[in-house]
Amino acid sequence: MTNAHPTAPAHRTPQFLTATRNILVFLARQPTSLFGLIVLAVLILVAIFAPLIATQDPITQDLNNALQSPNAAHFFGTDELGRDIFSRLVYGARITLTVIFLVTIVVGPIGLLFGTVAGYFGGRVDTVMMRITDIFLSFPSLILSMAFVAALGPSLNNAIIAIALTSWPPIARLARAETLTFRKADYIAAARLQGASPARIIWRSIVPMCLPSVLIRLTLNMATVILTAAGLGFLGLGAQPPMPEWGAMIATGRRYMIDSWWLVTFPGLAILSVSLAFNLLGDGLRDALDPKQMNRR
Amino acid sequence: MPAGKLRLNSLAGSALSILVTLFGLLVLTFVIGRMMPADPVRAIVGEDATREVYENVYRQLGFDKPLWQQFMLYMRDVLTLNFGTSIRTGQPILQDIARVLPATIELATFAIIIGAGVGVPLGVIAAVNKDRWPDQVIRIISLLGNSMPIFWTGMIALLIFYAGLGWVGGSGRMSQFYIGMVPERTNFLLIDSVLAGQWDVFWSAINHIILPALLLGYSSAAFITRMTRSFMLDQINQEYITTARVKGLSRRQTIWRHAFGNIRVQLVTIVALAYGALLEGAVLIETVFAWPGFGQYLTSNLLIGDMNAVMTCVLIVGVIFIGLNILSDILYRVFDPRTR
Numbered sequence: 001m002t003n004a005h006p007t008a009p010a011h012r013t014p015q016f017l018t019a020t021r022n023i024l025v026f027l028a029r030q031p032t033s034l035f036g037l038i039v040l041a042v043l044i045l046v047a048i049f050a051p052l053i054a055t056q057d058p059i060t061q062d063l064n065n066a067l068q069s070p071n072a073a074h075f076f077g078t079d080e081l082g083r084d085i086f087s088r089l090v091y092g093a094r095i096t097l098t099v100i101f102l103v104t105i106v107v108g109p110i111g112l113l114f115g116t117v118a119g120y121f122g123g124r125v126d127t128v129m130m131r132i133t134d135i136f137l138s139f140p141s142l143i144l145s146m147a148f149v150a151a152l153g154p155s156l157n158n159a160i161i162a163i164a165l166t167s168w169p170p171i172a173r174l175a176r177a178e179t180l181t182f183r184k185a186d187y188i189a190a191a192r193l194q195g196a197s198p199a200r201i202i203w204r205s206i207v208p209m210c211l212p213s214v215l216i217r218l219t220l221n222m223a224t225v226i227l228t229a230a231g232l233g234f235l236g237l238g239a240q241p242p243m244p245e246w247g248a249m250i251a252t253g254r255r256y257m258i259d260s261w262w263l264v265t266f267p268g269l270a271i272l273s274v275s276l277a278f279n280l281l282g283d284g285l286r287d288a289l290d291p292k293q294m295n296r297r
Numbered sequence: 298m299p300a301g302k303l304r305l306n307s308l309a310g311s312a313l314s315i316l317v318t319l320f321g322l323l324v325l326t327f328v329i330g331r332m333m334p335a336d337p338v339r340a341i342v343g344e345d346a347t348r349e350v351y352e353n354v355y356r357q358l359g360f361d362k363p364l365w366q367q368f369m370l371y372m373r374d375v376l377t378l379n380f381g382t383s384i385r386t387g388q389p390i391l392q393d394i395a396r397v398l399p400a401t402i403e404l405a406t407f408a409i410i411i412g413a414g415v416g417v418p419l420g421v422i423a424a425v426n427k428d429r430w431p432d433q434v435i436r437i438i439s440l441l442g443n444s445m446p447i448f449w450t451g452m453i454a455l456l457i458f459y460a461g462l463g464w465v466g467g468s469g470r471m472s473q474f475y476i477g478m479v480p481e482r483t484n485f486l487l488i489d490s491v492l493a494g495q496w497d498v499f500w501s502a503i504n505h506i507i508l509p510a511l512l513l514g515y516s517s518a519a520f521i522t523r524m525t526r527s528f529m530l531d532q533i534n535q536e537y538i539t540t541a542r543v544k545g546l547s548r549r550q551t552i553w554r555h556a557f558g559n560i561r562v563q564l565v566t567i568v569a570l571a572y573g574a575l576l577e578g579a580v581l582i583e584t585v586f587a588w589p590g591f592g593q594y595l596t597s598n599l600l601i602g603d604m605n606a607v608m609t610c611v612l613i614v615g616v617i618f619i620g621l622n623i624l625s626d627i628l629y630r631v632f633d634p635r636t637r
Contacts, residue, residue, distance in 0.1 A: 134321075139611070143577055143595070146580070151330070230446050267449075268449030272446065275444040276440060276444035279444050280440060
């Protein structure tokens with residue numbers, strides 16, 4: 001069975017690339033989602049080329065130049081230890097991207113596994129697994145993340161684990177809903193008659209079908225993930241000093257806020273623009289995938 | 298009486314599922330509480346306790362027993378509302394929480410009134426003007442509200458409206474000057490000050506609550522607006538709206554009486570959800586505004602590693618969330634004639 005699903009609805013997998021291109025074109029046509037795309041492109045470029053863009057080392061202290069207001073040498077001023085805020089923001093982009101990347105690769109598989117298994121087997125397995133999902137959903141994600149971080153100890157890695165542990169349930173629910181629509185399809189029955197094991201059917205025939213909508217949902221959740229990570233950093237439960245994490249930068253800048261506004265203003269703007277970018281993009285994606293709005297192909 | 302019996306069955310069903318969820322909540326908080334690398338005994342006895350003292354406390358907490366027995370003990374403690382004492386305050390944790398929770402509820406209630414009061418009309422306006430400029434403007438406003446890191450917006454707002462313009466009070470629930478002047482009856486400062494006839498304190502409290510409440514209200518308005526808009530759009534596209542217009546009803550009447558009338562039930566659920574989400578925003582905003590509420594209690598215990606207090610807080614948030622879900626479910630039944 002090299003061709004995983006011979007009777008799969010023809011319009012989904014083969015035209016996946018065309019669809020992706022169409023979606024991008026659709027997004028680029030709208031000014032708001034175009035803004036989102038641009039911000040994210042800038043974020044990725046800045047993170048990759050951080051050493052070239054940053055004007056100074058983000059960690060080295062220079063107490064002679066502490067708390068300088070924005071000027072030609074320090075575009076966004078310096079913090080209480082004389083570190084260049086612009087350079088710290090630039091390196092902070094790497095941390096933000098790491099969070100996004102790691103949360104995605106943990107949450108995606110967990111959510112997919114949970115959702116597809118529950119949806120495929122149905123019955124008691126489904127009931128138990130969805131009940132577990134509901135328990136996780138009955139907490140606000142920040143508070144549950146705080147609990148996990150409290151148990152694991154504050155650090156960036158633990159914050160990422162905590163966020164991942166709290167953001168898989170919506171993905172699992174989505175994957176389950178998708179699975180329920182495929183479960184009775186002929187090609188699944190065909191695979192079963194050929195003697196494929198449930199694990200193989202789920203992995204080869206169901207997971208690929210759920211993948212596009214799960215990826216979109218992950219994008220939609222990213223704004224929340226970024227805000228939660230920044231919130232944990234702000235509370236001192238995420239990245240620890242001297243890491244240039246944006247939320248943690250705001251927390252330390254808070255003490256000098258009244259006289260040195262630039263310490264909190266610029267990191268906050270960075271968080272705001274990235275999370276706004278994801279929200280705009282998610283909004284655009286929702287429109288792009290709404291068949292009423294878009295004429296595909 | 299088949300209908301009555303059916304309803305009784307569904308009630309029993311939901312009661313059972315609530316119990317299962319509550320049990321799951323206990324398991325989850327137990328697991329998180331026990332999987333920590335941090336040593337809870339150390340947190341209580343301190344760094345330089347003798348081995349003997351350490352082992353005494355270790356046994357007292359039941360850590361020498363097998364896990365399932367520890368869980369049974371935990372269940373017993375929770376069911377008898379015995380959550381232990383806080384390391385930081387030396388008081389029973391439950392008593393601490395009862396003392397700080399009203400401050401948060403006051404803030405969240407103020408915020409949800411703003412959030413729903415602004416969010417619902419904006420959502421309706423956006424839906425009615427779909428794809429025209431009011432819709433676009435409202436969309437940007439609500440996306441901004443969804444995207445702002447609330448702790449940062451809080452600081453910027455303090456910088457502008459307190460330090461800069463001096464329009465509002467700064468951090469805390471009231472001016473330092475008034476602290477302790479009002480007898481604590483309900484711990485809701487706005488109510489207590491009115492009961493005591495202390496109008497100065499009342500206005501000071503209003504002056505202090507308005508900024509954090511506006512910010513929290515904005516973030517929930519963002520959510521409520523978007524949901525209201527999509528609910529309204531579902532209604533507006535239906536045929537009965539066209540019929541009503543053809544019959545000669547005015548645009549305003551059609552929208553508010555017919556379309557809006559039909560989304561009220563859904564809105565109740567959304568507002569209840571938004572109220573729960575405010576608890577989350579409160580954790581961050583209370584830190585910024587030095588608001589002596591539940592969020593600050595949770596954070597400060599977290600930072601000193603008092604896991605017992607932290608897990609109690611988490612458990613209570615979970616229970617509040619489940620409670621709000623049940624409440625919205627009940628309101629749904631009351632308001633929606635079809636469920637009767």
